[in-house]
Amino acid sequence: MIKSMTGFGKATAEVNNKKISVEIKSLNSKQADMFVRMPSFYKEKELPVRSLINKELERGKIEFNLYVELLAEQSSVNLNKDLFKKYYTELKDVLADLNEATTNENLVSIVAKMPDVYKSEKSELDETEWVEIEKTIKEAIIALDNFRRDEGKSLLEELTLRINNIVSLLAEVEQYDEERITTVKERISNHLKEAVGEQNINNDRFEQELIFYIEKFDVTEEKTRLTTHCNYFLETLNSDISEGKKLGFISQEIGREINTLGSKANHADIQKIVVKMKDELEKIKEQALNIL
Template sequence: MIKSMTGFGKNVVSLPNKSINIEFRSVNSKNFDFISRIPSQYREKEPQIRKLVQTILVRGKIELSINEVSGESNSSVQINNNALKMHFKSMQETALELGITPNADMLSAILRIPDVLVPQIEDIDEKEWDQIMQGVETACLALDNFRQQEGLSLNKDFSERIENIRQYQNEIPALEEARVTHLRAKFEKDLSDLIDRSNIDENRLEQELIYYMEKLDITEEKVRLSQHLDYFNEVLSEDLSQGKKLNFISQEIGRELNTLGSKANQAQIQHLIVRMKDELEKIKEQLLNIL
């Protein structure tokens, strides 16, 4: 079952004196890129969160946001009284030197100085943290489920486009006899324009025609293309999502189509190959988003 790398997951953990809002977002990426925005008191737990997220989601650009909504009795900052007094005294002295009357507005200015209001660091309650981690896991699994649902839609789209390529390929054999006849006639005409037909060794001509037609034979390419299409469907139906492997197979399909196009020498066959390439490009675009 394939999975998309795009998704969203959310969960809210209710604690006695606050609630924790947890949100996950993910988009496609070649590797596991983890970005977290969490309260400072939980920062030391980030490696634990990262390990859990990578185990569940494996790959993609993952953004985690944890927001704490505290009760009224809780304060997330505290005043550094020593710093407040020091700054206030310094501003009073400076004001007197400049002939400015100190006033109460100075206090609000001092409170904006970074070292006056400092975050209130609390020890992590391990029981509380266990609940938060359960909430993180629930939100992460919600994102994973979102990815699976997206993957079902992409799976259907891939299957349809692979079948379209196969149907276009099945139309080629009906055109090959006319292609061979056309190429043979063209070869003989070009040769006759250069050399008098009476001077041509018919046996040698037949040998050269056979050699030339073998060079333009597309049987092997058609066989390999069919094998690649079958393998793509096989990997598509596996239990694990394998976007990278599907991408490699799509590259092999593209190589066979390019070879078919260069050997075709027949307008109708080339038109079919163009349609097959169009279906393949649409597959490749979506494969960038597959886990």
């Protein structure tokens, strides 16, 4: 089972006359690269949120957004009634002593502008409220994880197809093995005839040199290792956990064997097959980068 690192999850809830909306988006990244945006009122919970996301989503370029919409009018600014009364009484007494006349409306207006008449109270975060918000965050994470699983199914089909294409191309190499040996033998023989003459060729030495070159161009080990790596790639694809990094490492090993096969091929048709293999492998590498 593989998962894509690309995903989107959203969840909403209503808590204490607030509509809470959580959105999480993720893209591919080698490490966990996280951006968290939430109202300052909840900032004290940022570290637990980051820890939760890291634990559940593991890695990727992750963007977390927590939105809050008030469903009823709420105010954190309150009138300091005792201070208001004190200002009002003292000002009224002063004006009476000075024989200055003023209306109650004017006096109220003046008092309303006095320092600390209005006080702003920062309410504490209700833990019960946060428990509900945390549930909403987990729902959004689950939604994103399901998105990743669905994307992973598409990746599984694509990568399985590409690996099977490489295996099929490798099977085509078999038909040219005998032809390659014959070509090598004829080329060496012709070079010797041109260099020393056919009558001067030491057949025993010729056989020794022929064995040397046949071993040099032999690709049996490369084909065996390439087959093993492809089978291991498919096995990892279908494992119980998503292992994107391991798939990346295996694809590198597949690339090494394909390159060696190409360098030892010494045959035009095999070179064409190798080019096709490399094309399939590049597509595998591109897709593997997006696997969790």
